[in-house]
Amino acid sequence: MNRTLLIFSFLIFSLFYGHSQGFNAGLQAGILGSQVDGDTYVGYNKPGLFAGGFVNRPLSSKLLLQLEINFIQKGSKDINNQTGFKYKLAMNYVEVPFFICYKYKYKIQVEAGLSFGYLINATESDNNGIVTGNPSFNKFELSWLGGMSYPLTQKLSVGIRYLYTAFFTPVRSNPTNNYYLYITKRGEYNNLVIFLLRYQLHSS
Numbered sequence: 001m002n003r004t005l006l007i008f009s010f011l012i013f014s015l016f017y018g019h020s021q022g023f024n025a026g027l028q029a030g031i032l033g034s035q036v037d038g039d040t041y042v043g044y045n046k047p048g049l050f051a052g053g054f055v056n057r058p059l060s061s062k063l064l065l066q067l068e069i070n071f072i073q074k075g076s077k078d079i080n081n082q083t084g085f086k087y088k089l090a091m092n093y094v095e096v097p098f099f100i101c102y103k104y105k106y107k108i109q110v111e112a113g114l115s116f117g118y119l120i121n122a123t124e125s126d127n128n129g130i131v132t133g134n135p136s137f138n139k140f141e142l143s144w145l146g147g148m149s150y151p152l153t154q155k156l157s158v159g160i161r162y163l164y165t166a167f168f169t170p171v172r173s174n175p176t177n178n179y180y181l182y183i184t185k186r187g188e189y190n191n192l193v194i195f196l197l198r199y200q201l202h203s204s
Contacts, residue, residue: 023055026155030196034074036089038174038188041078046088048073050194052095062103066111070095074190075122084127091122091137091171091190097145109149115163117141135173142166143190155200165189 029051033044052070059065075089099113119139124131144166149159165171170187 023057024200025053025055026198026200027053028068028070028196028198030159030194032072032074032192032194034076034190034192036074036076036171036188037191038170039076039089041076041087043078044191044193045079046075046077046090048075048192050196054198056101059100064101064103066097066099066101066113068095068097070097072117072194074192087126089122089124092120093117093141094120095143099145104148107151109151109157109159110146111148111161112146114166115143115145117143134175137172138170140169141171141190142169147194149196149198157198157200159196159198161194161196163190163192163194165191 032048032050034046034048035044050072052068054066054068056064056066072093072095074091078087095115095117097115099111101109101111104110122137143163145163147161149157151157173187
């Protein structure tokens with residue numbers, strides 16, 4: 001855990017060092033809903049938090065590259081009111097997204113790219129307590145991301161983002177034989193929607 005925090009602190013320092021060299025920089029935070037494809041539970045029922053920082057650099061009047069360092073909570077949650085069954089999977093990640101942004105009409109900014117994630121910890125539980133015996137979770141994850149944002153002021157903007165684990169880096173092997181998508185035969189995959197606020201500290 002201390003090693004993870006050290007790496008995270010180093011990345012934060014690198015991010016703001018980039019800001020001092022002429023990059024635009026800022027902070028962001030938000031909430032999210034998540035699910036895990038392949039675990040047989042459906043719905044973005046697991047709430048989570050999202051927080052971090054970003055730097056970006058314009059490539060033209062309409063294009064820019066952005067790098068982020070974020071803490072993000074993922075997982076899955078299910079409550080069956082008829083049977084009383086309860087299930088929860090909580091996973092904490094440090095993620096480094098890298099993507100390109102396109103400034104569309106009406107000030108809307110569209111983004112697409114990749115996000116590299118490192119799993120800090122994971123807890124899986126049901127009515128009987130901590131779940132054991134399932135396949136272990138992979139420490140590293142690669143996700144596809146897409147989203148858009150809209151400026152409220154010169155420095156403040158709101159956005160929505162969608163993340164999905166790349167098929168070749170599953171969260172873990174699928175512990176069940178109940179596959180509703182071909183891809184879930186390969187394992188379980190994080191699937192989440194993020195709503196965020198972004199504040200730009202500096203614009204060069």
